[in-house]
Amino acid sequence: xxxEMGQVKIRVPGSIARxxxxxxxxxxxxxNERVERKDGKWVERNHRFVSRVVVNxxxxxxxxxxxxxxIGENPSFGFAFRVTEPGTLKVTxxxxxxxxFEGAAEVKPA
Amino acid sequence: MTLRGVTRRxxxxxxxxxxxxxxxxxxxxxxxGFLANLAPEEPVExxxxxxxxxxxxxxxxxxxxxxxxxxxxDGGNVALSVEVRSPMxxxxxxxxxxxxxxxxxxxxxxxxxxxxxxxxxxxAANLRLAxxxxxxxxxxxxxxxLFMVKQSVRVVVAGCAx
Numbered sequence: 137x138x139x140e141m142g143q144v145k146i147r148v149p150g151s152i153a154r155x156x157x158x159x160x161x162x163x164x165x166x167x168n169e170r171v172e173r174k175d176g177k178w179v180e181r182n183h184r185f186v187s188r189v190v191v192n193x194x195x196x197x198x199x200x201x202x203x204x205x206x207i208g209e210n211p212s213f214g215f216a217f218r219v220t221e222p223g224t225l226k227v228t229x230x231x232x233x234x235x236x237f238e239g240a241a242e243v244k245p246a
Numbered sequence: 247m248t249l250r251g252v253t254r255r256x257x258x259x260x261x262x263x264x265x266x267x268x269x270x271x272x273x274x275x276x277x278x279g280f281l282a283n284l285a286p287e288e289p290v291e292x293x294x295x296x297x298x299x300x301x302x303x304x305x306x307x308x309x310x311x312x313x314x315x316x317x318x319x320d321g322g323n324v325a326l327s328v329e330v331r332s333p334m335x336x337x338x339x340x341x342x343x344x345x346x347x348x349x350x351x352x353x354x355x356x357x358x359x360x361x362x363x364x365x366x367x368x369x370a371a372n373l374r375l376a377x378x379x380x381x382x383x384x385x386x387x388x389x390x391x392l393f394m395v396k397q398s399v400r401v402v403v404a405g406c407a408x
Contacts, residue, residue, distance in 0.1 A: 157365035170374065170405070171284065171351075178287075187281050198363040202280035206347060206355040206374045208323040208405070214370025218334075218363055 144239025306393030321405030340367035349379035
């Protein structure tokens with residue numbers, strides 16, 4: 137996969153009924169570095185990994201994840217949300233080097 | 247020299263640990279997430295104790311569905327999903343789902359903080375697992391009640407020391 141780092145992809149179901157609960161998936165292209173080790177001891181440096189993920193729907197933060205180096209490369213998270221109104225579902229990934237990667241998907245309930 | 251059987255060194259070590267614990271969830275660490283400053287390397291029992299203290303953790307097999315492969319070819323990318331059967335109303339909801347891997351040097355993989363607007367206590371992620379062992383999911387209800395389930399995953403190629 138030759139995607140650029142920081143690219144965010146969000147997948148929401150194509151048809152959603154208003155008032156129902158939908159499941160979405162969000163992915164960021166990111167190395168999510170694991171802790172380097174040398175002679176069994178870990179290397180003292182600021183490892184670059186995604187440490188926080190915020191899910192925002194209709195301008196309201198509905199979920200927040202605290203994440204670590206023990207999430208795989210290109211972190212991908214699934215979650216649920218109650219579909220109330222048409223609007224934007226936004227997911228923002230923050231990493232330990234000040235990186236901020238945002239993606240959005242339009243939710244259009246039938 | 248001992249003070250009621252506690253050495254001076256232990257007193258200092260305890261004070262330092264308390265200072266770190268007090269500073270940890272705030273400031274920059276908070277702005278970038280609860281795990282941004284790497285969690286200490288420790289056995290899973292210690293992590294559970296650090297997170298939940300002496301609060302009782304009930305068996306969650308009736309309320310939590312933990313989905314993981316039995317055998318993970320690549321420990322660097324293991325699909326996980328957790329679903330907690332619970333209402334998601336302001337009166338009663340799942341506040342957080344914790345995922346811990348017993349064999350990882352830093353056992354807490356992630357903490358998922360949820361709100362009633364999620365409609366369903368469901369999360370999924372791609373985990374890194376260091377070795378064959380149990381993966382645990384702990385659900386914390388809004389009233390503080392804790393439920394836990396675990397499942398063993400056989401890891402063929404380690405996700406390295408995550």
